[in-house]
């Protein structure tokens with residue numbers, strides 16, 4: 001009999017606990033109990049207070065106050081605060097929560113509980129108010145967590161600011177315009193490409209993503225090695241395979257500004273590079289087009305020094321340099337050596353997988369009865385650039401069948417000619433929807449009339465020209481799509 005009773009109690013106890021918990025939650029009693037527990041906990045510990053005032057003793061803005069403001073208003077516990085304000089964000093659909101005056105918010109860090117008060121002290125005469133955030137921290141936790149906690153606030157708020165900021169596309173002015181307009185002019189960067197919209201091998205895309213993520217997290221690692229925090233990418237492949245679009249996608253992925261260097265407009269590359277800021281992509285497109293052009297020795301060595309990190313280390317770091325070219329064949333291995341180019345990414349003409357990806361984005365079609373036929377044609381060796389296929393799909397987008405048939409016809413009839421259809425543009429040609437405020441000569445962007453503006457020197461040509469006698473080592477000719485050095 002007592003065995004039955006024990007079993008009955010074992011069954012009853014969890015049921016009662018469950019019902020009790022349910023009632024406590026429903027009536028917010030658990031919330032009240034938690035407040036009491038915190039109150040008791042507060043009474044039995046000694047606390048210290050740290051004030052972060054809005055203005056410093058000279059009446060200037062205290063930058064750390066702004067960081068704390070951003071940090072606090074990003075905390076999930078903000079929703080539990082008694083009073084919060086609601087504002088609309090940049091987009092009309094954005095809603096932003098903000099802690100109300102003199103309200104308290106709790107936070108946890110490394111197992112320690114801290115709280116912040118948004119203190120607002122109204123001034124009696126003349127209106128206005130003094131604002132500050134007051135951090136309350138247990139004395140026993142202070143030594144252990146204060147420094148890392150403040151560092152954490154810095155990192156989180158910097159991250160948030162970075163994500164919120166508007167990206168910019170910088171293009172370099174002609175030397176004659178420098179004194180008036182400065183070396184760079186900028187427009188909002190609104191390139192629509194994302195890594196999701198680029199048709200490329202999925203594994204390769206993931207590798208690039210993780211390479212970029214590793215890079216942005218590796219400040220300490222680079223500094224420990226005594227290296228500038230920079231990474232150089234080479235994107236190579238036929239025209240219209242998505243190299244420029246990929247740069248746009250990288251910038252959007254990283255939230256980096258883009259500096260698109262038109263070497264035909266450069267007189268002093270070093271000063272130009274010194275005026276680039278951190279968290280940026282520095283782009284030099286169509287490097288192979290330079291082969292027959294002439295640049296100064298200085299330009300050459302500055303470029304190589306930048307790739308090596310010498311110039312870069314003087315002007316803030318966290319920069320990614322991206323070179324594009326149609327083929328590596330004519331490039332001197334000196335330029336491509338490890339340390340100068342860290343990652344090589346090959347952009348091939350379309351295969352069946354990329355085709356499916358394009359069909360999905362351009363036509364919204366994942367499967368189609370014509371796919372087996374298209375696959376067969378790709379397997380027979382016919383191919384076209386993604387730009388050419390995208391163009392055909394776009395003009396026929398109202399009828400996916402017609403679009404696929406036109407791709408099939410193009411592949412069958414003229415696979416090779418079609419490769420040149422849909423020639424890609426420079427990044428700056430399509431990066432911003434706003435028209436660039438350029439003078440009439442700006443038409444030359446992408447046209448590359450080098451002879452007009454670039455001083456002559458043989459060294460650059462020597463450097464980029466791959467002499468027949470020094471063919472690239474087989475590693476560089478490797479057919480894999482991403483080679484990391």
Ligand SMILES: Nc1ncnc2c1ncn2[C@@H]1O[C@H](COP(=O)(O)OP(=O)(O)OP(=O)(O)O)[C@@H](O)[C@H]1O
Pocket residue numbers: 197198199200237238239240241242243244245246325326347386387388390422423424425426
């Ligand atoms: N892999 C791809 N995925 C999605 N769209 C692509 C791809 N390749 C090209 N496109 C489309 O084709 C157009 C041209 O591409 P892009 O300018 O990026 O080519 P590119 O490789 O830079 O060419 P070029 O070497 O001539 O500069 C873009 O509008 C882009 O959307």
Ligand SMILES: [Mg+2]
Pocket residue numbers: 243244245285324424425426427
């Ligand atoms: Mg391009």
